[in-house]
Amino acid sequence: MAAGPVHERLAALELVDHHCHGAVTDDLDRAGFESLLTEGEAWPGMSPFDSPVGVAVRRHCAPLLNLPRHTPPDVYLARRADLGAAEVNRRFLRAAGTGVFCVDTGYAPHRVTGPAELARAADATAYEVVRLEGIAEAVAADGVEPDAYARAFRTAAWEAVRRPGVVGVKSVAAYRTGLDLDPARPSPAEVTAAASRWLARGGRLDEPVLVRHLLWTAVDLGRPLQLHTGFGDGDIRLHRADPALLTDWLRLIAGTIPVLLLHCWPYQRRAAYLSAVFERVYLDVGLALHHVGPARAGAVLAEALEITPFRKLLYSSDAYGAAEFHHLGALAFRQGLADLLQERLDADELSLPDALRLARWAGRDNARRVYRLPGGLLDDG
Ligand SMILES: [Zn+2]
Numbered sequence: 001m002a003a004g005p006v007h008e009r010l011a012a013l014e015l016v017d018h019h020c021h022g023a024v025t026d027d028l029d030r031a032g033f034e035s036l037l038t039e040g041e042a043w044p045g046m047s048p049f050d051s052p053v054g055v056a057v058r059r060h061c062a063p064l065l066n067l068p069r070h071t072p073p074d075v076y077l078a079r080r081a082d083l084g085a086a087e088v089n090r091r092f093l094r095a096a097g098t099g100v101f102c103v104d105t106g107y108a109p110h111r112v113t114g115p116a117e118l119a120r121a122a123d124a125t126a127y128e129v130v131r132l133e134g135i136a137e138a139v140a141a142d143g144v145e146p147d148a149y150a151r152a153f154r155t156a157a158w159e160a161v162r163r164p165g166v167v168g169v170k171s172v173a174a175y176r177t178g179l180d181l182d183p184a185r186p187s188p189a190e191v192t193a194a195a196s197r198w199l200a201r202g203g204r205l206d207e208p209v210l211v212r213h214l215l216w217t218a219v220d221l222g223r224p225l226q227l228h229t230g231f232g233d234g235d236i237r238l239h240r241a242d243p244a245l246l247t248d249w250l251r252l253i254a255g256t257i258p259v260l261l262l263h264c265w266p267y268q269r270r271a272a273y274l275s276a277v278f279e280r281v282y283l284d285v286g287l288a289l290h291h292v293g294p295a296r297a298g299a300v301l302a303e304a305l306e307i308t309p310f311r312k313l314l315y316s317s318d319a320y321g322a323a324e325f326h327h328l329g330a331l332a333f334r335q336g337l338a339d340l341l342q343e344r345l346d347a348d349e350l351s352l353p354d355a356l357r358l359a360r361w362a363g364r365d366n367a368r369r370v371y372r373l374p375g376g377l378l379d380d381g
Contacts, residue, residue, distance in 0.1 A: 004347065005352060007338040010359050015097030015330055016367035019129065019170075019226055019262055019286055019316035021104055021114030023089045023323040030077050036321040039291075040173070040234045045248035049073040049356055054294030061324045064091050074302040086121075089113070093122035096330040099364070100124060101374060102197040104170050104226070106131020110321055112130075115165065122326070127167040127371070129226060130160045130314070132214050132249075136205045141365035148198035149210075151190060154217055161223050167371040171214060175228065176206040178240025183249035185216045215249065219315065222369050224258040231263045240327050243283075250278050263318060268304040275312040282370060283308065286316030289332040290325045297336030305340070313362045314370070337362065 028036070035041070037048035048054055054073075062071040065079045065088070080088055085155070089277040103115040103126050119126035135156050144152045161169060173179060184192070186209045194209035205211065218225045229243040243261045250259065258280045264271040265288035275281045285304050289297045302315060317329025337359060350358075367373065 002322070003338075004342050004356050005344070006359060007335075007342045009019055009169070009211065009356055010363065011097075011332040011336045013360060014097060014333075014365045014366045015315050016100040016102070017098045017286075017317050017319075017326070018095070018102045018260070018314045018367040019104060020101055020326060020329075021050075021107055021155065021318070021320035022070040022087075022114060023093065023110055023326065024110045024117055024321045025085055025089070025117075025121060026111055027081060027085045029081075030073075030139055033077060033080070033322065034087045034195045037155060037194045039232060047073065050295045052296070053291045054293070054349065056290065056328060056332075057322075057324050060294065061092065064327070083219050083298065087317060089241070089323040090121050092327040093124070096122065096317070097329045098122065098124055098317075098326065098330055100367070102129050102367070102371065104129045104131060104165055104203065106134040106172075107172065114340070114354075121323075122356045126165075127170045127373070128167055130157075130163075131168050131170045131216060132157060133184070133205045135170055136210065136214060140199055140202070140205075144195075144199070146199055149199070150191045150213065151196035153214075154220070157221060162222055166167065166223075167373065168226055169218055170226040170228070170262075171211075172228050173211045173215060173217065174241035175232065175236050176204060177208045177211045179227075179242065179245035180240055181208055181212050181215075181245075181315055181359065183247070183367050184212075184250050185252075186212050195377050197377055219253050219256050222257060224260060226260045226262050228263065229271065230263045231291075232263065235331050242267050242270060243274055244300060247274065250274060250281060255280070260284070260314065261368065262316065263290075264304070265300060268300060269306065271305060272304050276307045276309060282312045282314055282366065284314045284316040287318035288331060289336070290317065290319070290328040292332070292334065293328070294332040294335045298339040299331035299336075301333075302340045310361055311366055311369075312359045315363050333363070 034048045115126035115128050139152045190209050191213050194207045198207040210339050261271045261283040271283040275283050286302050288300050319325030341355040
């Protein structure tokens with residue numbers, strides 16, 4: 001599609017990436033890099049490069065390593081290794097054109113950049129999003145008694161959100177129990193009984209009553225809550241990560257905290273519906289953007305935008321590990337959104353000022369407003 005004013009404005013817009021992770025700081029061998037390309041596993045005889053995200057990396061990321069477009073994987077990886085992780089990360093993070101990263105620090109099976117390190121490499125600003133399950137698991141590891149669990153978790157969560165630079169919290173309930181939970185706030189007796197079961201058993205927080213308690217604690221904290229929904233790593237049960245399963249809970253908490261439905265694919269239309277009927281519900285289609293690649297990002301965004309109010313869509317990359325994804329997510333978002341807005345302009349379904357406003361809101365200002373980031377209250381037009 002011919003680049004018009006919407007493409008130019010979106011290309012120049014400093015994005016707010018409201019949910020991402022760090023980039024791996026160690027050099028990656030082929031197996032290590034390929035494992036980051038897939039949410040599943042690298043199976044024998046089948047390279048993760050031979051997938052939509054794999055060809056998007058070869059097409060759109062190779063030029064930033066001074067390689068031709070569509071470079072073969074071996075050449076790409078050899079060049080990546082020559083440059084070293086620090087230089088590769090710097091190139092992709094800067095190319096993303098992202099001014100602000102909100103970094104989920106609760107998932108790091110590799111050694112990855114923390115928010116400050118990411119900000120330095122990207123020449124940007126970074127804030128932190130705290131994962132509540134990690135706080136609960138740290139409380140358990142400290143050896144708390146079941147009847148003291150609720151208070152200890154609440155205290156630790158409050159301490160975490162008061163740390164400088166923390167702008168929100170996150171839950172991975174979708175992974176642990178699924179989102180088809182009893183929506184009601186559990187009673188103190190229920191929480192103590194569940195805590196004694198979980199503390200005796202140990203392991204990850206996957207006790208449904210305690211996951212409910214965690215979500216209600218998030219409401220009490222009063223901070224924006226990011227919720228993983230839709231696809232993700234191979235240990236998710238996709239049908240239980242459908243954001244529509246949150247409907248009754250969202251009704252109960254209406255008027256309290258902002259809830260940000262992350263990723264959503266393939267349920268972006270259901271998430272869009274929730275954002276259209278609940279005042280404080282927002283969504284993004286991060287992660288899907290780089291997995292479908294720039295070629296299909298517009299289609300996913302178009303479905304999300306069928307009914308999403310324009311102040312409810314945010315940008316995220318959900319990049320983890322490979323800095324390619326911090327760049328590719330941004331690129332796919334800009335290109336996909338610009339293509340679909342241009343199409344509506346050409347059909348006279350949208351005016352240019354409206355298209356530019358929508359782009360600015362989704363790419364930057366909606367996140368500034370929800371997280372109360374600097375500029376968020378001033379730059380609202
Ligand atoms: Zn994430």
